[in-house]
Amino acid sequence: MARVFVTRTLPGTALERLAAAGHVVDLWEQEVPTPRAELLARVAGADALLCMLTDRIDGELLDAAPRLRVVANYAVGTDNVDLAAARWRGVPVGNTPGVLTDATADLAFALLLAAARSLPASAQVVRNGQWGAWSPTGHLGRDVAGATLGIVGGGRIGQAVARRAGGFEMTVLTTTSRGGTPLPELLERADFVSLHVPLTPATHHLIDRDALARMQPTAILVNTARGPVVDTAALIDALHAGTIGGAALDVTDPEPLPAEHPLLAAPNVIVLPHVGSATTATRGRMAELAVDNVLAGLAGEPLPHEVTVPAEAAGAEPDAGGTRPADT
Numbered sequence: 140m141a142r143v144f145v146t147r148t149l150p151g152t153a154l155e156r157l158a159a160a161g162h163v164v165d166l167w168e169q170e171v172p173t174p175r176a177e178l179l180a181r182v183a184g185a186d187a188l189l190c191m192l193t194d195r196i197d198g199e200l201l202d203a204a205p206r207l208r209v210v211a212n213y214a215v216g217t218d219n220v221d222l223a224a225a226r227w228r229g230v231p232v233g234n235t236p237g238v239l240t241d242a243t244a245d246l247a248f249a250l251l252l253a254a255a256r257s258l259p260a261s262a263q264v265v266r267n268g269q270w271g272a273w274s275p276t277g278h279l280g281r282d283v284a285g286a287t288l289g290i291v292g293g294g295r296i297g298q299a300v301a302r303r304a305g306g307f308e309m310t311v312l313t314t315t316s317r318g319g320t321p322l323p324e325l326l327e328r329a330d331f332v333s334l335h336v337p338l339t340p341a342t343h344h345l346i347d348r349d350a351l352a353r354m355q356p357t358a359i360l361v362n363t364a365r366g367p368v369v370d371t372a373a374l375i376d377a378l379h380a381g382t383i384g385g386a387a388l389d390v391t392d393p394e395p396l397p398a399e400h401p402l403l404a405a406p407n408v409i410v411l412p413h414v415g416s417a418t419t420a421t422r423g424r425m426a427e428l429a430v431d432n433v434l435a436g437l438a439g440e441p442l443p444h445e446v447t448v449p450a451e452a453a454g455a456e457p458d459a460g461g462t463r464p465a466d467t
């Protein structure tokens with residue numbers, strides 16, 4: 140019988156499979172992330188951890204969890220997990236790839252369309268009682284059909300966005316790790332730029348002041364990847380200066396974004412609260428994959444969705460003074 144700490148309530152019935160397998164589920168049931176001190180205390184007796192992208196899984200936490208045999212991250216992104224520190228301690232890390240591809244690509248396209256046609260601003264006009272007579276010059280947006288879409292990152296979600304763009308007869312440019320359109324050229328040519336790269340040291344502030352300066356003054360930046368891929372201060376300046384046309388963001392830096400944050404005062408910006416995967420079915424499927432990873436880890440089997448450590452991090456020192464297990 141193993142003990143599994145689950146850091147948030149999950150939709151669906153996936154957790155029932157842990158109990159059915161004879162494991163004890165220790166669930167943080169509150170509607171806020173598990174506070175750090177509580178997380179450190181609760182993992183002390185845990186054999187498995189099912190955690191969220193809001194939980195920082197680092198050397199300190201892993202050292203506080205001497206029995207831990209598996210970390211199952213309830214997300215496809217794993218930038219909240221120090222993969223090298225987990226590998227150093229022999230703890231496999233799993234994620235939830237594939238099942239949130241369509242939901243996230245749908246949201247990226249919804250943001251693109253909403254920004255192109257200024258939907259939030261137009262809807263607000265109606266709510267404010269300011270809907271005047273139909274006007275040939277009122278509420279003018281940008282054409283999506285036939286426009287050029289630059290997709291930064293050619294993975295599953297980027298490819299799914301490209302398929303949606305095909306239906307709008309867009310010209311699609313893509314950067315990939317193996318080639319595609321060079322980023323500077325993509326930024327200069329695209330009417331819309333959509334980000335689909337994981338957050339790594341190499342992609343942190345990939346869209347910086349220089350990158351934003353390359354974009355067309357009418358171009359719209361869509362980010363459903365991770366907030367720190369964009370330099371927020373540079374984006375705010377670009378929006379105020381009008382060197383880009385707008386931004387539609389599902390992810391920000393920081394998250395959550397405080398209501399008084401200067402990004403929300405910038406013109407032509409739409410911000411959503413990180414809801415790319417937020418459909419009932421998708422979140423249920425993510426739970427099933429996370430539980431699959433937990434069950435495999437506890438059984439001593441390879442995780443079905445194991446995250447491999449990037450080559451540059453594989454030999455890294457642990458970050459918080461952990462001792463290296465004899466078998467690694």
Ligand code: DGY
Pocket residue numbers: 192213214215216217239364413414415416417
């Ligand atoms: C992920 O899985 O990484 C997403 O950001 C969650 O919505």
